[in-house]
Amino acid sequence: MNVRTLCLAILYEGPASGYEIRKLSMDETHKFAHFVDASYAAIYPALNKLEEEGLISGRVEHQEGKPAKRVYEITEAGRKEFVRSISQMPEADKFKSEFLLMATHAEILPPRLIREAIEHRIASLREKVQALEECDTCACSPGSRFVLAYGLVMTRTSLAFLEEHRAMLEDVAGAAVEQDTPDRTEAAE
């Protein structure tokens, strides 16, 4: 998904400014967390283009004690365009994990690093589980409830797997590295 669709998706829920869209796209507990996290430099031009196309309409809103903000609202044409853009057969999920890349190479990395990375990951997965558990599922649509429940199940599964199998990585960490001995050629090829 691109920033354009992200903006439409968020504005479909209700009016927001560029700044608020950014905050929402970063909030892990928000449903859009499953999709993108965009920077301001991507959001503002996207909003301007969407307004040019008549898919959203903006108005300046003055606030006390804060700078004025430009609040956008989705138009009827925008709603149609959004529905059209999510009506194609979805592509397979895309997933990238630096942790799994590290895990694959546990043997050639220092045990300390592996242990730290595991602890770090467990901590952030626990945080995410907690945040998802605290979401008020009553407040949202059935579709969003499905997605939140899915996120919770997947995050719990990920956490449980790591807690159960962490020894698999910790026990082999550093096994294929000789620290002091210079020019050690590895046996495995």
Add this chain to the structure above:
Amino acid sequence: MNVRTLCLAILYEGPASGYEIRKLSMDETHKFAHFVDASYAAIYPALNKLEEEGLISGRVEHQEGKPAKRVYEITEAGRKEFVRSISQMPEADKFKSEFLLMATHAEILPPRLIREAIEHRIASLREKVQALEECDTCACSPGSRFVLAYGLVMTRTSLAFLEEHRAMLEDVAGAAVEQDTPDRTEAAE
């Protein structure tokens, strides 16, 4: 992860040509499937740059009945650089799902589309589970075994969740749309 690191990761396992790296990066059952899928236009320049930097070295290999290929091998400096590049604390996993975006908005989409998307997803998840089950885990390192096992558990969980809760989406699909314009749907490719 970027194409540069992908190339180093694959060449760390053994020599390969640009064409072969592409194939490996696309193979869902291969361990690198968890990381990136790069196009030729990204791989070839990356390989040239890595060779310039002395991190890999290439030689032309002539073949009978096929065009010659340029096979690259990782150098000692390349191995060091790869270890260095995966030694930073891993960032949180990145995940994008067009299916979940669609699911979130099940209410405003036609039931037919939702049903098709679910069937499609179930089919591809089943394929992935089967492919992962057929992987010969004995042949690979403990780190790779961990990653493969993780992939299998997560894929099975995703599949089970969808099979158990598909009704949640199917029952609400189209609930929030007025059929004022009858059957203006075009056949998707």
Add this chain to the structure above:
DNA sequence: GTTAGCATGTAAACAGTTACATGATTGT
């Protein structure tokens, strides 16, 4: 009086894709 947050935006750079260009060989 400095840091943090609100708010919008631009310029330069980077990463990566699509489409194109080439050419050989094998199979239908």
Add this chain to the structure above:
DNA sequence: ACAATCATGTAACTGTTTACATGCTAAC
């Protein structure tokens, strides 16, 4: 004859990020 696979590569484009620029208010 035509398509598919192997094999390498470039040009143009898209999308996105980093760093910068501005300025106002609130809190420490």
